Structure formats: structure tokens, C-alpha cells
Amino acid sequence: MSTVSRREFVAAASAGSFGLAKASNGKLALMGGEPVRKAQFPSWPKFGKPEEQGIREVLQSGRWFRGYGKHVERFEQAYAQLTGARHCIATASGTAALFTALNGMGVGPGDEVLVPPYTFVATINVVLLQHALPVFIDTDIETFQMDATKTEAAITERTTAIMPVHLGGGTVDMDAFLKIGARRKVGVLEDACQAHLAEWRGKKAGTLGAAGCFSFQASKNLNSGEGGAILINDDDLADRCYAFHSNGRSRKGDASGFSYLAHGSNERLTEFQGALLLAQMTRLEEQSKAREQNAAYLTGLLKEIPGIQVAKMYSGCTRNAYHLYMFRYNKEAFAGAPRAEFLKAMSAEGIPCSAGYSPLNKEPFLAAAINSKGYRRLFPEKTLKHWQEKNQCPANDQLCEEAVWLTQNMLLGPRGDMDEIAAAIRKVQAGAPELKRA
Numbered sequence: 282m283s284t285v286s287r288r289e290f291v292a293a294a295s296a297g298s299f300g301l302a303k304a305s306n307g308k309l310a311l312m313g314g315e316p317v318r319k320a321q322f323p324s325w326p327k328f329g330k331p332e333e334q335g336i337r338e339v340l341q342s343g344r345w346f347r348g349y350g351k352h353v354e355r356f357e358q359a360y361a362q363l364t365g366a367r368h369c370i371a372t373a374s375g376t377a378a379l380f381t382a383l384n385g386m387g388v389g390p391g392d393e394v395l396v397p398p399y400t401f402v403a404t405i406n407v408v409l410l411q412h413a414l415p416v417f418i419d420t421d422i423e424t425f426q427m428d429a430t431k432t433e434a435a436i437t438e439r440t441t442a443i444m445p446v447h448l449g450g451g452t453v454d455m456d457a458f459l460k461i462g463a464r465r466k467v468g469v470l471e472d473a474c475q476a477h478l479a480e481w482r483g484k485k486a487g488t489l490g491a492a493g494c495f496s497f498q499a500s501k502n503l504n505s506g507e508g509g510a511i512l513i514n515d516d517d518l519a520d521r522c523y524a525f526h527s528n529g530r531s532r533k534g535d536a537s538g539f540s541y542l543a544h545g546s547n548e549r550l551t552e553f554q555g556a557l558l559l560a561q562m563t564r565l566e567e568q569s570k571a572r573e574q575n576a577a578y579l580t581g582l583l584k585e586i587p588g589i590q591v592a593k594m595y596s597g598c599t600r601n602a603y604h605l606y607m608f609r610y611n612k613e614a615f616a617g618a619p620r621a622e623f624l625k626a627m628s629a630e631g632i633p634c635s636a637g638y639s640p641l642n643k644e645p646f647l648a649a650a651i652n653s654k655g656y657r658r659l660f661p662e663k664t665l666k667h668w669q670e671k672n673q674c675p676a677n678d679q680l681c682e683e684a685v686w687l688t689q690n691m692l693l694g695p696r697g698d699m700d701e702i703a704a705a706i707r708k709v710q711a712g713a714p715e716l717k718r719a
């Protein structure tokens with residue numbers, strides 16, 4: 282009884298300090314208590330008249346292909362202008378953007394590409410699609426980003442690209458990656474699929490390396506259902522990428538003509554998506570500001586909670602896109618309750634959160650690809666053996682067990698939503714002795 286009342290007291294006190302009287306009942310919602318929050322978080326996507334008008338315009342024009350209409354091109358110009366890039370090439374997806382950029386950069390069979398293990402699977406899939414070897418660089422557990430300090434040692438004579446991912450909307454240490462790339466003459470391809478409007482020292486993520494790739498898939502901060510884009514400053518690389526994404530046809534030539542610069546694919550965006558993106562783009566800055574302000578406030582609240590470590594940013598990261606709000610959960614501060622129990626308890630309190638990625642370098646599909654007939658033809662036995670031995674990312678393994686994510690839409694509402702997130706964590710902490718141990 283005395284432990285219960287003490288727990289109730291702690292929960293009530295912490296909830297009270299945020300002015301949330303309704304959380305004062307300390308009994309966890311998972312155990313039948315009142316949840317901290319009953320309202321839904323802001324829905325995603327946001328849309329209205331501009332989106333309707335844009336799509337209707339394309340529909341009624343009958344010009345649904347970029348070769349016939351102007352919406353995709355107008356979006357490319359607008360996104361290049363917004364980010365300060367010389368060229369923008371819209372693609373069918375973020376995966377298509379990465380695939381196209383790797384092709385343009387000349388990454389091919391028998392090459393090695395340095396990648397993080399803490400990313401969406403597409404980052405790795407595009408390397409495998411090129412019949413190249415993804416070489417995993419461990420994660421900096423403090424920032425959740427690919428660890429630049431462990432990157433140069435992994436470069437071999439086969440390395441043709443370094444592919445850091447601006448994970449969650451924060452940025453990698455771009456100074457370090459650019460320095461290594463320049464010194465070793467290896468191109469840096471930024472996977473900025475989660476980093477719309479993020480900045481490194483005041484410059485937009487995705488404009489600093491040889492190329493930067495974005496995704497406009499439904500969950501992303503800029504969204505057309507599916508879609509993507511590549512930002513490029515070099516004219517020749519832009520020409521090669523444009524041609525690859527349109528079956529080898531040159532940008533300058535007639536889009537429906539039959540002459541080819543090289544082999545290619547069809548990775549084009551439709552006019553409908555171009556129109557949707559033009560409309561969605563008018564909302565991006567305001568939404569990004571809201572996420573940033575809420576995230577800064579939430580970080581201030583979470584700093585005070587023992588056992589919660591918010592993902593840090595490198596000092597050069599001058600703007601975080603907050604596609605994800607990420608922190609690490611230390612179960613020791615939660616009476617030893619495993620992360621899965623914490624996630625369940627938070628969900629029950631009305632705060633949905635997830636465990637995030639599992640270690641990609643340990644995926645069985647990866648081992649299968651690398652042991653395949655094709656890879657054994659392309660790479661010497663000793664290269665593949667060395668890869669297997671070196672394929673260890675202990676910091677990332679730990680991160681994958683401790684990470685907790687909130688999604689970007691949860692940062693779009695009023696500041697009081699952040700108070701409720703923090704109050705729920707405190708309540709679960711106070712009630713943690715009630716949670717299952719294993």
C-alpha cells in the first residue's frame with residue numbers, strides 16, 4: 282500500500298508540474314487506469330483546396346506524363362530554388378532517387394559502398410541492386426547517425442561511394458564525410474530521404490555531397506503518396522541522372538525521341554504527383570517550424586527524466602527536420618521494465634511510440650545476397666570473407682535495443698501535446714514496478 286501511494290504521489294507531482302490534473306491518477310492505463318491522453322495526435326497528410334486544384338488541373342488537361350505537362354518541371358525548379366541546389370530531378374520514389382544517383386555516380390558491380398546499419402532498408406537495397414557490396418559503418422549511439430570517425434578505415438580500392446543517411450531529420454557530421462570523400466576521392470551520396478529542409482551549417486541537407494536524395498512517400502515530411510528527388514550541383518552528373526531516370530534519353534532531346542545517352546530505367550514522377558508536391562510545398566516551412574519548436578520544448582522536458590536520452594545533434598546541424606523524434610530508453614531507470622513493456626504502457630496512455638529499426642547488417646536477406654552465385658563471381662573469396670568478419674556494429678546493436686521513436690505528425694499540434702508526452706513517460710516511470718520484467 283505504501284509503495285502504491287508513493288507512486289501515485291510521484292505521478293501526481295510530476296503531472297501537476299505540467300498542469301495536467303487528469304494524469305493525477307497514478308494507475309497505469311495498461312492496468313486499467315485513466316490514460317494521460319485521449320485525443321488523437323494531428324492527422325497526416327494535411328491537404329485542402331490547393332491540392333484539389335492542382336490534381337484537378339492535371340486531370341482535366343489530359344497531360345499526365347512529365348513529357349506532356351509542366352508540373353513536374355515546375356516542382357523541380359521550385360525544390361532546387363528552395364534548397365539552393367543547381368539541379369533537381371524528380372523521381373518515382375526515394376528508392377528510385379538513390380538508385381538513379383548511384384548509377385549516375387558510376388557505382389556498379391564489384392564496387393563497395395559505405396552505408397549505415399541504422400536506416401530504412403532502401404539505403405541497402407539500392408546498393409544490392411547495383412550488385413555492389415554494402416559495407417556497414419557503426420552508428421554513433423549519441424546522435425543515431427552513421428559514425429564518421431569509423432568511416433575512413435573501411436575504405437578499400439573497391440570503394441566508390443560513401444552513403445551517409447541524415448537519419449530522423451538530423452544530419453550526419455557532413456564536414457567529416459566531405460573531408461574523407463575529398464581526401465580519398467570517393468563520392469558522397471547523401472540519403473536525405475528523412476531530412477527535408479534540414480541544414481548543415483546553414484546549407485540544406487542534400488546539397489553538400491555529389492548528390493542528395495529525398496523521398497516523398499506518404500509518411501515523409503513532404504508527401505505525394507510516392508515520389509522522390511535528387512539534388513545535384515554538377516551539370517554532367519545531372520545529365521547522366523536525368524538520362525538514367527528516363528530510359529537513357531537526354532533532357533535536351535525530344536522526350537519521345539529514340540536516341541540514347543546510355544542504358545537506363547523509367548524512374549519518372551507523374552504530373553499528378555508534381556502538382557500535389559507543388560501544393561504540399563507551400564505548407565512545408567510552417568510545418569517544419571512547428572516540429573522544430575515542439576521538439577525543442579519536448580527535449581527540455583525529457584532532459585529532466587532519468588533514463589531518457591534524447592538523440593543529440595552535431596554542432597554543425599543548424600536545422601533538424603524532425604521526421605522522427607528519437608530517444609534512448611534505459612530500463613534501469615524504469616525498474617528494469619523491458620522497452621517492449623514501456624512501449625505498450627505508453628500506447629495505453631495515448632502516446633503511440635515505436636522501437637524503430639532492427640540491425641540491417643544482420644538481415645538474413647543480406648547474407649543470402651552476398652552468398653549468391655553472382656556475388657561469388659564478382660568478388661574474390663577473401664573480400665567476402667573479410668566482409669563477413671568485419672560486419673559488426675556493436676554500438677548499433679545496442680541502439681536498436683534502446684531506441685524509441687515518435688513520428689513527425691505528433692509534433693504538429695499545440696505545445697500541450699508535448700507536456701502530455703512527458704507526463705506519460707513520468708507516469709510510466711512511476712508505475713514501472715507494475716510492468717512485466719520479461
Ligand SMILES: *Cc1c(COP(=O)(O)O)cnc(C)c1O
Nearest residue numbers: 374375376401403474475496498
Ligand atoms: C523513405 C526512405 C527511403 C526510401 O524512400 P521511398 O520513397 O520509400 O522509396 C530511403 N532512405 C531512407 C532513409 C528513407 O527514410
